[in-house]
Amino acid sequence: MANTTKKRTTELEKEIAATLADYPDPMSRTDFRKACHIGTRTSIYLLQSGLVPCYNTGKRTRCYRIAKADVADYLRCRAADLARYTPPSGWYKNYPNHKPPENALVRRLDLTGPRRQKLRSRLAKQLAKAPDVLTLQQICDITGYNRHTVSRWCTEGRLKPIMKTPTFRVPKAWLLDFLCSDDYNNICRKSRKHNQMVREMQEL
Numbered sequence: 001m002a003n004t005t006k007k008r009t010t011e012l013e014k015e016i017a018a019t020l021a022d023y024p025d026p027m028s029r030t031d032f033r034k035a036c037h038i039g040t041r042t043s044i045y046l047l048q049s050g051l052v053p054c055y056n057t058g059k060r061t062r063c064y065r066i067a068k069a070d071v072a073d074y075l076r077c078r079a080a081d082l083a084r085y086t087p088p089s090g091w092y093k094n095y096p097n098h099k100p101p102e103n104a105l106v107r108r109l110d111l112t113g114p115r116r117q118k119l120r121s122r123l124a125k126q127l128a129k130a131p132d133v134l135t136l137q138q139i140c141d142i143t144g145y146n147r148h149t150v151s152r153w154c155t156e157g158r159l160k161p162i163m164k165t166p167t168f169r170v171p172k173a174w175l176l177d178f179l180c181s182d183d184y185n186n187i188c189r190k191s192r193k194h195n196q197m198v199r200e201m202q203e204l
Contacts, residue, residue, distance in 0.1 A: 016075050026065040045087040053195040058148040109185055109201050119201055120180045136168050144193030158183055
């Protein structure tokens with residue numbers, strides 16, 4: 001039995017490697033859709049729900065970048081649990097005016113009670129060597145979001161800057177406040193680093 005399972009796993013890994021071999025890293029949503037043999041609507045569901053981690057460039061079109069490793073993980077998990085990656089009833093019928101994925105499918109942290117402080121302490125340790133005042137690019141490197149998105153946070157007052165010209169500057173303490181806020185936690189299209197942070201906290 002063990003040998004049979006091991007053989008199936010090996011065959012699956014070979015199949016995944018062969019499937020993704022000719023695609024770039026990171027992959028576009030079109031690459032992702034073609035490699036996994038899924039439709040446009042299904043690919044949008046998987047990315048918007050956070051079931052497949054992705055980086056959103058902020059562009060109006062061709063905005064998704066998906067790491068090959070995450071696509072490989074999706075193919076492995078889909079082989080074991082297809083139902084988990086099946087869009088809910090009504091998703092296709094309502095497209096393109098569909099509702100966003102249900103909250104339960106979007107990766108979020110439970111920040112009630114002492115968990116918010118626990119998150120802040122963990123992030124403060126990770127950023128211990130970072131400057132006390134951060135540039136726009138440094139914030140992009142920390143969060144995984146692009147400059148357009150971070151600039152928009154500052155412009156809208158969601159992330160408080162102390163300088164607006166010639167570019168934004170944000171105190172590290174204020175960035176920590178934002179990273180631990182419900183606003184940041186409720187972002188639907190999370191970056192790869194944001195999803196990684198959520199997974200790490202959920203595993204603690």
